Amino acid sequence: MTANALLLNALLPLVAELSSQLPETERYRRLLAALRTVLPADAAALLRCERGADGSDWLRPLAIDGLSPDTLGRRFRLREHPRFAALLAAGQALRFPSDSPLPDPYDGLVAHHSGAPLPVHDCMGCVLQVDGQPWGLLTLDALQPGSFAGDAPLAALQAFSNLAAATVATAARLRQLEQSVHNERQRAEHFRRHAPLAAPRLLGHSSAMRALQRDIATVAASDLAVLITGETGVGKELVAQALHAQSTRADQAFVSINCAALPDQLVESELFGHVRGAFTGAVSDRQGKFEQAHQGTLFLDEVGELPLATQAKLLRVLQSGQIQRLGLDRERTVDVRIIAATNQDLAAAVRDGRMRADFYHRLSVYPLQVPPLRAREGDVLVLAGYFLERTRSQFGLDGVRLEAAAQAALLAHRWPGNVRELEHCIRRAVLHALRRPRPPTAPLGIHAQDLALVPSSKASTHPGDPAEDPGSLPPADPAASAVADPTDTGLRQAVARYERQLVQQALEAHGYRWAPAARALQLDRANLQRLAKRLGLHAPGSPPPLR
Template sequence: MTASGTTLAALLPLMDDLSVDLPNAERYRRLLATLRELLPCDASAILRLDGDTLVPLAVDGLSLDTLGRRFRIADHPRFAMLLASPGPTLFPADSPLPDPYDGLVAAAPRLDVHDCMGCRLETGGQAWGLLTLDALEPGRFSQDDIDTLRAFASLAAATVMAGMRMARLAHEADRERARAESFQAAANRATPRTLLGRSPAMQRLMEEIAVVAPSELAVLIRGETGTGKELVAQAVHAASARADRPLIAVNCAAFPAQLLESELFGHVRGAFSGATSDRRGKFELADRGTLFLDEVADLSLAAQAAMLRVMQSGHVQRIGSDREHHVDVRIIAASNRDLAEEVREGRCRADFFHRLSAYPIIVPNLRERGTDVLLLAGAFLEENRARHHRTGLRLSPEAQQALLDAPWPGNVRELEHTIGRAVLKASARSPGATGALTVEAGDLDLSIAPAPIPQAPTAIEGPVIGLRAAVTRFERDYILAAVRRHDGNWAAAARELGTDRANLRRSATRLGIRGTTQDTRD
């Protein structure tokens, strides 16, 4: 085969890659492999220009730690000359200019006399980066090699542009997917949920939201389970300058520790078992928008450290990648646990807590909101009216009073479930009817509501029992109350009680807590 035929055969796979969606790391690896086939050398690299610094993206023949280095152009005259030259540059073998790769070429501890050649890569008429080649044997490169590199640079630039185009398309697809998820979440409800209430406590909450929403401060939302912390996060986002950008939510308690970092920061193909392709994390999806971290107290200390770095620098590094992505994300977090107490107990980093709680907001519990319970009940009745195809749903006076008198340890979520059950029971009394329906106090069945947290008695009431029996009774009631507050979710109850779920189960068995509906859920 002629030399031109050999060159064409080497370039054909690279040209085919221009239309293929490949991870950029693989795209650049193939680029260097082809380059070294055309121009045999001992080391080659492709570097991306980032301000006044060159960042290695792929290397061949250089030590792996080269990928972690950042080369300031002002410190490396050879790189400066390559960037300033419109075409390839071949340095004399005995050039006095220091070589940036001295000590990094795998085949030689030092680069004294050697051949060094490189060229600038351009996209859109602007310098994008560099291609470099090093040969330990002086005189390895010739004028023909310079011409080959000049021609190859055009194909290399096309490869770079293909990677940028694929990355841009993937980013736009992820952004549109996030927007579609937001629209779908809104469409799943006949009427989008909003904060509702006229009580002084809710008015104070609305004022807090109005104050902090236009800012860029991180917000920490505190409140009991079921108070509507996610609705507060949505309200802050909707009133901010980022309202037209995505609000991406992550439940930090829903992922094992080893998967949560991938969910937040993304990963590259091959980073771990099952990582078959590059994947953007929630930080990148929320770029220029808002990231809502629910159950943030469940983040591990390692995840907190990684989160803190992103919040401080705005740079995200996917698992398995050495490349950083800059993101502009506002953080809103929520927790039903006191993070200051978590800091004291060593489960939360102090610096993470202070960064996260730049503006704390407390969501009032339903017991503090007075007649708001009837406003909320009306909203839930209207949702159920449409769902059950009724012309109307109303509460009897007795039912209204029962709602006002209830303790609501499960807050708004408990009220929503209570109304849903009551409508089903009321409908069962008149099957087939579609007209207006009255919900009675008995339909609410508030006797099955979760019990409030048992308090230690201030005085002994009733017959006196032994200390061991009293402790056992208190422990049993305390566990049952936690499980009921979390709608039978034993994992959530265990987190609240600061114990392992398996230990909580063993305690429940010892205390005779079995045969309940709560006992069947995790």
């Protein structure tokens, strides 16, 4: 079959699908699969240009074929990748020489390649123009030098890029038609323009995350109070930020307050403000959090930690928007959207008398449950890729590669600390990998042992198991049981070692936050802080005392 016939056979099905109701991800996947039938590439990718909040340009992979799955979670800063910059500047199909000195962003990311990365390989790409503007890039990589020799591959890629531009334009049109009202389209566009790409995002393609994103889109346009629940480390604050960013209040303030850190004697001042002379130390007028969030959003994090007296003081403002500064007789009206978050079972707290029922029902008008990472099938590698790329950029590395065994270890782990645990794991693994010698031009390979994960046979698999319920306080494994054996070291030392183990387990399980760890251990929070200080326990990478 001639090259022209091969190209025609690949293009015709794609043209026929332009008017079909296909999901964007599937449309893009078929596009890349067809491209690889025409050109002898080992990997292909479709990337979109985006502008960060700091004004820098980024490229975000929308679809890949032949690359490691974690590539979808990466974000490529344009000024750090000269090959991408050269492709965008060329404005048409461009092939790099096999001996080009420019680093390739995909070195070490081509799937099914277990050996050392090749020092050179063929790569070419083409910018996609949509409505006369650069929309993104199509890239092709081959591990065999000379794979793209001659003019025919460049011509085929240029022809393909025109169809790709039509494909992404069609997908955009269909997406717009699915939106029900004009103001929803404006809010989505506002969020796309203003969301900082360098900040953590709600990444993931699992069915659980898609359902959460649909719920966010449903309730964001309203002013209903939202209660976000979920385990420690799942990203509840990110969900709150997404709700605010997709709401009509997106251009107003997003004010966050940690309810667990509110001092009892200053809680009214923190929430409602005060005037000069209202109490000892009030040397000037001060706005409270509700006034700061006027016409915007107030995020009450760890709302389950609020004492009953504070809950009673909040009831009126939640119902009518009326607040009164300390020391001032006159009331003020604020327009604030309330979003609260907790990792507690607030319904159980109501039954136990730790939370007022009327306060709970005013908060939980629209509950949102954030799924744990173990319930988000396939998202672990996407998130790992995102954290790897951020760490690579921060450390100034040329490339970071997640080896196959490391990917398997990430997928097998239960992640009791969820996304926060994964982020810390990836950063730690990069530091471990940097200790190994490697060729100067080779990407940094992340091996399974760099992750230092507990084997799945020792990890908890169900809520309420010891790894997720430190309140039950059994030892983690047989080796830990021996810690408390008084026949080895004497009773006093054995008790001290076992005490340290239990406190460490509780702190780790609750993200090194005092209040929930103290509840799990059935201790007073201040007593737990003093005990941890005596034991020398503190969060990894942070000096004592704990926050």
